[in-house]
Amino acid sequence: xxxxxxxxxxxxxxxxxxxxxxxxxxxxxxxxxxxxxxxxxxxxxxxxxxxxxxxxxxxxxxxxxxxxxxxxxxxxxxxxxxxxxxxxxxxxxxxxxxxxxxxxxxxxxxxxxxxxxxxxxxxxxxxxxxxxxxxxxxxxxxxxxxxxxxxxxxxxxxxxxxxxxxxxxxxxxxxxxxxxxxxxxxxxxxxxxxxx
Amino acid sequence: xxxxxxxxxxxxxxxxxxxxxxxxxxxxxxxxxxxxxxxxxxxxxxxxxxxxxxxxxxxxxxxxxxxxxxxxxxxxxxxxxxxxxxxxxxxxxxxxxxxxxxxxxxxxxxxxxxxxxxxxxxxxxxxxxxxxxxxxxxxxxxxxxxxxxxxxxxxxxxxxxxxxxxxxxxxxxxxxxxxxxxxxxxxxxxxxxxxxxxxxxxxxxxxxxxxxxxxxxxxxxxxxxxxxxxxxxxxxxxxxxxxxxxxxxxxxxxxxxxxxxxxxxxxxxxxxxxxxxxxxxxxxxxxxxxxxxxxxxxxxxxxxxxxxxxxxxxxxxxxxxxxxxxxxxxxxxxxxxxxxxxxxxxxxxxxxxxxxxxxxxxxxxxxxxxxxxxxxxxxxxxxxxxxxxxxxxxxxxxxxxxxxxxxxxxxxxxxxxxxxxxxxxxxxxxxxxxxxxxxxxxxxxxxxxxxxxxxxxxxxxxxxxxxxxxxxxxxxxxxxxxxx
Numbered sequence: 214x215x216x217x218x219x220x221x222x223x224x225x226x227x228x229x230x231x232x233x234x235x236x237x238x239x240x241x242x243x244x245x246x247x248x249x250x251x252x253x254x255x256x257x258x259x260x261x262x263x264x265x266x267x268x269x270x271x272x273x274x275x276x277x278x279x280x281x282x283x284x285x286x287x288x289x290x291x292x293x294x295x296x297x298x299x300x301x302x303x304x305x306x307x308x309x310x311x312x313x314x315x316x317x318x319x320x321x322x323x324x325x326x327x328x329x330x331x332x333x334x335x336x337x338x339x340x341x342x343x344x345x346x347x348x349x350x351x352x353x354x355x356x357x358x359x360x361x362x363x364x365x366x367x368x369x370x371x372x373x374x375x376x377x378x379x380x381x382x383x384x385x386x387x388x389x390x391x392x393x394x395x396x397x398x399x400x401x402x403x404x405x406x407x408x409x
Numbered sequence: 410x411x412x413x414x415x416x417x418x419x420x421x422x423x424x425x426x427x428x429x430x431x432x433x434x435x436x437x438x439x440x441x442x443x444x445x446x447x448x449x450x451x452x453x454x455x456x457x458x459x460x461x462x463x464x465x466x467x468x469x470x471x472x473x474x475x476x477x478x479x480x481x482x483x484x485x486x487x488x489x490x491x492x493x494x495x496x497x498x499x500x501x502x503x504x505x506x507x508x509x510x511x512x513x514x515x516x517x518x519x520x521x522x523x524x525x526x527x528x529x530x531x532x533x534x535x536x537x538x539x540x541x542x543x544x545x546x547x548x549x550x551x552x553x554x555x556x557x558x559x560x561x562x563x564x565x566x567x568x569x570x571x572x573x574x575x576x577x578x579x580x581x582x583x584x585x586x587x588x589x590x591x592x593x594x595x596x597x598x599x600x601x602x603x604x605x606x607x608x609x610x611x612x613x614x615x616x617x618x619x620x621x622x623x624x625x626x627x628x629x630x631x632x633x634x635x636x637x638x639x640x641x642x643x644x645x646x647x648x649x650x651x652x653x654x655x656x657x658x659x660x661x662x663x664x665x666x667x668x669x670x671x672x673x674x675x676x677x678x679x680x681x682x683x684x685x686x687x688x689x690x691x692x693x694x695x696x697x698x699x700x701x702x703x704x705x706x707x708x709x710x711x712x713x714x715x716x717x718x719x720x721x722x723x724x725x726x727x728x729x730x731x732x733x734x735x736x737x738x739x740x741x742x743x744x745x746x747x748x749x750x751x752x753x754x755x756x757x758x759x760x761x762x763x764x765x766x767x768x769x770x771x772x773x774x775x776x777x778x779x780x781x782x783x784x785x786x787x788x789x790x791x792x793x794x795x796x797x798x799x800x801x802x803x804x805x806x807x808x809x810x811x812x813x814x815x816x817x818x819x820x821x822x823x824x825x826x827x828x829x830x831x832x833x834x835x836x837x838x839x840x841x842x843x844x845x846x847x848x849x850x851x852x853x854x855x856x857x858x859x860x861x862x863x864x865x866x867x868x869x870x871x872x873x874x875x876x877x878x879x880x881x882x883x884x885x886x887x888x889x890x891x892x893x
Contacts, residue, residue, distance in 0.1 A: 351778065354840075387715075388708065389840060391844075394792030394839065395792055400791060403790075
């Protein structure tokens, strides 16, 4: 004969188990419904607020193979890191335009910019940026020089820059330009001068 | 001293823990260094396992051996250890030599070992045991612990080419990728994953003073070919890794020949050997041959480089141009090494290592592009790197001491290209391995003339560029030679 209190206890535990299973099943269904379609999976940048400022973008031109300093008015937030991100997003916006002077592959975008320690900035671009990049010494060099020089000019105090792809270090951008190193902004300035 | 003694008592456990950790680390490291390995080669794969010793007998894990070869599972069932391999059962008893393998009785040469659910069999039982499991012939080199399953095996031939300098050409029946180490008087190639089969004789002798012999030996799950010579030797790969060519370093060739009564400068075929000047010293001869060029056709193998058109890959254009350039350089009497002569994959570090080991006067790296027109010359943009320490250079900025020499070479190449009406541009570039090279280093990116992509691979255009580059390299012979 099973004691009465044991029967009640087991029945209560079974009821709780059944209830929790039902709850878990409902939650799982909701999560599945809420999954974002793949085409909208990339993060959408928050609209930038703040006064418009005049900045210098170093824009690559493939045809003569040069880099040109170009003024642009863009809204810039107050934070240093956010400013760095907006500067590079404005630059990439030019390259992703249909009439771009230095087209990038489809889906290329900036993931983030980190100002790690005094003087060091880390630019993180997505995989599509590197995978869809055209291969060649000059064409890759123009991209690197454009990103680094725009950032170093727009955000004072940056003297070293590293470029990551998809959050990871990569040997080259598209088979040529070295991405395994940390760029010295002063040394790169000489390269930029030659490209101008 | 109550404070001091209390502090000592408090610190004692930490110190003891540190010492214990250090002791464990030393034990682990020493154990690793002495680790015995077994390497198994089958037609499909090669793998290495650790051998453990118990009561003077070498043992290996049976599941680990069979896993890469088929479906295997094992369980302990009472006293017995049961193993199922590709659906057939076998049974082993810990501490016993008698076993049943694939339904038949089998006697192990020493007791079966069971530890933490893992079954170990004596190493010496492997030939017959594996034959029983696999039903195919097995060849076991017990002393070196190398087990060949079925017809797994890579054979090689070695032949000396009596060119000047002589080269030892080793042809393998399958691609190989050995670890290469050079030491005084010897170049060692260690094959860990390739089922390299011993030649008829362990020692191969060649009719050459520069490369007199090579020896084959196997030990601890690996095979080694050691090529000896009185001068430093270096190896280059071609034919998709099926051919290794071993060459004496050019400047070393001169040293090796220096004691000869009439010192002679090694010259490429097709040119008369210059007569030694009266009173010429061996040192002068040596300095003359130190002007040695390394040409590096970028990309290759799996790494195609830029897709210049639907059919044209950058790796093919760079190789074709490299061979043309070598021909031009050799016609002018400049000793040249091309880093890859076939469609082989080489890492940037390998390229830099081979170049630095060869001690050239100039390193020329070749690229091709469809964008723009003419020729672009690049020298290294050095990254933010560490300083060299003592005799050791920082790898990423190893080029720093040779920038002036690189710029001299670049200017000379630009001048010669300009003389021949080839559009030329000189730039800095973050382009590896330029920054790792310890010699004058220039990269050349060839774009089509006047933007006509079809002309990029044309013999006429490549010949014009090759002639210009050769003239540019020759023009700085004295300056780069003096730098060295």
